[in-house]
Amino acid sequence: MIYSNPLRGPSDVASWIAEGPVQFGTHDDGGPGRAADGATALVLSGSLDAEEHGDHAHWTLWCPELLPDHVRISWDFRPLEEPGLAMVFFAARGHGGEDLFSSSLSPRTGFYPQYHSGDMDALHISYLRHKYASERAFRTCNLRKSAGFELVAQGADPLPPADDAEGLYRMEVIKDGPRVAFSINELPLFSWTDPGPDPLGGGYFGIRQMAPLKAAYRDLRIEKL
Known part of the structure; x- marks a missing residue:
């Protein structure tokens, strides 16, 4: 085990780095987002109105x-209120090898172009793409490599809408040198091997949502392969 976090409530992410208007909560009333053993889950959502603030209502939260x-x-993971989009960043670092939080990088405020076409490199998987009608009509999980916003792999999205979700769904990302694989509840959704001479290596992991999605998270585990 390299890092673990129970993600039971806001105190568990007190040291995480928020970029943009993220709002923290806890689901502890026995409803959606509560695990079978009764343990609570961390709830994340946006604090700004999506219609009023547009693309500046979204946020990223870094481990x-x-x-x-x-x-x-x-x-x-479990969606609680839709519409919206959920994704994760990993292998994130400053473009050119700088630390992701170096003062030499441009400030980030949750505005998406800062992450996919700015001065940082990362891989990111959007695994709940229910923000727009076109995404809900044909649901996919997308893997992109940035900087550059290059779509490199795609698979089906088996997550149901929030109203149909039952319990929490186990998400898994494998980052093994040039190889990336993604699964939900042990169902493989895609596997991709970077064909380039310089695949991304280690870096930071972050959670991102597009407002007005409200979602529950629990039991983050990062293990060495």
């Missing part, structure tokens, strides 16, 4: 641990 390459990253 402060610098991770090595060759890891398995897993966590529980």
Whole structure:
């Protein structure tokens, strides 16, 4: 185990780095987002009105641990209120090798172009794409490599809408050198191997949502392969 976090409530992410208007909560009333054993889950949502603030209502939340390459990253997830989009960043670092939080990089405020076409490199998987009608009509999980916003792999999205979700769903990312694989509840959704001479290595892990999505998270585990 390299890093673990129960994600039971806001205090568990007090040291995480928020970029943009993220709002923290806890689901502890026995409803959606509560695990079978009764444990609570961390609830994340946006604090700004999506219609009023548009693309500036979205946010990113970074785990402060610098991770090595060759890891398995897993966590529980459940959508609570839609529409919206959920994604994760990993292998994130400054373009040119700088630390992701170096003062030499441009400030980030949750505005998406800062992450996919700015001065940082990362891989990111959007695994709940229910923000727009076109995404809900044909649901996919997308893997992109940035900077550059290059779509490199795609698979089906088996997550149901929030009204149909039951319990928490186990998400898993494998980052093993040039290879990336993604699964939900042990169902493989895609596997991709970077064909380039310089695949991304270690870096930071972050959670991102597009407002007005409200979602529950629990039991983050990062393990060495």
